[in-house]
Structures are given as C-alpha cells and as structure tokens.
Amino acid sequence: MNPLLHSSFNQTLINEYGIGLSVCEQLVSELDSVGFGVLRGVVNAETLASLSLEAAEQRNSAKLVSGAIPCAHSARLSKLGSRGFDFLTSHLVEGFLKALFREPLVLSEDASCYTYYGPDDCLGPHLDNPVQCRITIIIYIDVKSLCLRGPETGLQLRILEMSDGNPGPVRAVLPTVQGEIVVGLGSEHWHERPPLQVGEHVTALTACFSHRA
Numbered sequence: 303m304n305p306l307l308h309s310s311f312n313q314t315l316i317n318e319y320g321i322g323l324s325v326c327e328q329l330v331s332e333l334d335s336v337g338f339g340v341l342r343g344v345v346n347a348e349t350l351a352s353l354s355l356e357a358a359e360q361r362n363s364a365k366l367v368s369g370a371i372p373c374a375h376s377a378r379l380s381k382l383g384s385r386g387f388d389f390l391t392s393h394l395v396e397g398f399l400k401a402l403f404r405e406p407l408v409l410s411e412d413a414s415c416y417t418y419y420g421p422d423d424c425l426g427p428h429l430d431n432p433v434q435c436r437i438t439i440i441i442y443i444d445v446k447s448l449c450l451r452g453p454e455t456g457l458q459l460r461i462l463e464m465s466d467g468n469p470g471p472v473r474a475v476l477p478t479v480q481g482e483i484v485v486g487l488g489s490e491h492w493h494e495r496p497p498l499q500v501g502e503h504v505t506a507l508t509a510c511f512s513h514r515a
C-alpha cells in the first residue's frame with residue numbers, strides 16, 4: 303500500500319463529510335493499483351454550473367501554452383476565480399482528502415488553474431511537480447464530443463507504466479466524463495492526454511495539493 307494512503311477508514315470522519323465508505327474504499331484501491339482513481343457523483347449540478355460559468359468568464363484571459371518541453375503540450379490555461387478556489391477549499395474536498403490520505407494537504411493555488419482543450423490539443427507524458435503537486439485533482443467541468451468516442455479520442459487520461467524512470471506502456475485509461483473528479487498521485491505515475499479529435503472539447507479545473515509544512 304502506498305504510504306500516502308489510508309488503509310482503513312475512520313467511519314465517523316467519513317460520515318461527517320457525507321462520503322460513502324464504499325466510494326472511499328474503491329478510490330483507495332484504484333489509487334494504490336493504478337496511481338489515479340475516479341470519484342463519481344460528488345459534484346452536484348449547481349456546483350458544476352457555477353464552476354462552468356466561472357471557467358467561461360476566465361477563458362477571456364486564458365493563455366495558450368504550447369511546446370514540447372517537458373512534454374508535448376497544447377492547451378489554454380487561466381487562473382482560478384473565487385468559485386474555483388472556494389470549491390477546492392470546501393468541506394467536501396477537504397473531507398475526501400482527509401479520508402483518503404494520511405498527510406494534511408494544502409491547495410497549491412499557483413499550480414492550480416482552469417485548462418481548456420480543443421481539437422488537436424494534448425498533454426504529453428509527464429510527472430507532476432512533487433513539491434507543489436503531491437496530490438493532483440482534476441474536475442471535468444465541460445466535456446463535449448460530436449460523436450461516439452473512438453479509440454483515438456482525446457477524451458481520456460492515460461496512466462502509463464514507469465519503465466526505467468521513463469514513460470512505458472499504458473497501464474490504465476480513464477474516460478473523461480463531465481462532473482467526475484479524477485484524483486491522482488501524479489508526481490509518481492506518468493500520465494498523458496492524447497490529442498483531442500474534431501469536435502472534442504474539455505474544460506477542467508486542474509488542481510494541485512501539497513504537503514502542509
């Protein structure tokens with residue numbers, strides 16, 4: 303078991319935050335075996351609509367990031383506004399972080415942003431910065447596609463094997479689904495988003511949490 307993860311749960315704590323025991327168990331098992339896991343059904347429609355509105359507003363000041371170092375990267379990024387910040391520091395997020403991880407964690411605001419991917423955008427294989435991003439949380443706010451996803455879809459996050467310190471074969475594929483939260487040990491496990499196809503769009507809140515000093 304990864305030493306960051308809780309192997310058993312404090313039922314009182316979980317009840318207090320309203321997170322189901324089976325949800326925690328499933329996520330811890332995914333984090334332990336794959337390095338990333340999915341949390342479904344915890345972001346309500348109202349919160350999602352509020353984050354979506356803020357992301358659309360912030361998009362006006364988004365900056366294009368493109369290049370090949372440290373990995374192929376093409377996307378637009380913008381700063382968080384107050385709604386994103388409030389969500390990431392909410393009782394809910396604090397609750398599942400406390401339930402899942404042994405260490406107290408704090409939001410790395412400077413390393414957290416809205417990310418906008420459109421057709422041909424991608425994020426090549428990379429590890430997150432271990433200081434700012436001990437834990438990575440990605441909330442998929444808007445996910446659009448013109449047709450059914452084929453194997454080449456960019457609406458997927460791929461987790462890769464580590465091979466002599468380099469990215470290796472695909473270990474797991476997490477479909478990108480609106481309203482879901484991906485939680486990852488992103489500084490320990492290589493991950494990538496392949497290029498989005500025609501008609502595909504993703505707006506995500508990508509957040510980093512670090513060890514509280």
Ligand SMILES: O=C(O)CCC(=O)C(=O)O
Pocket residue numbers: 417425430440459493495506508
């Ligand atoms: O596109 C995603 O879902 C993951 C984003 C990511 O890995 C990152 O921002 O470091």
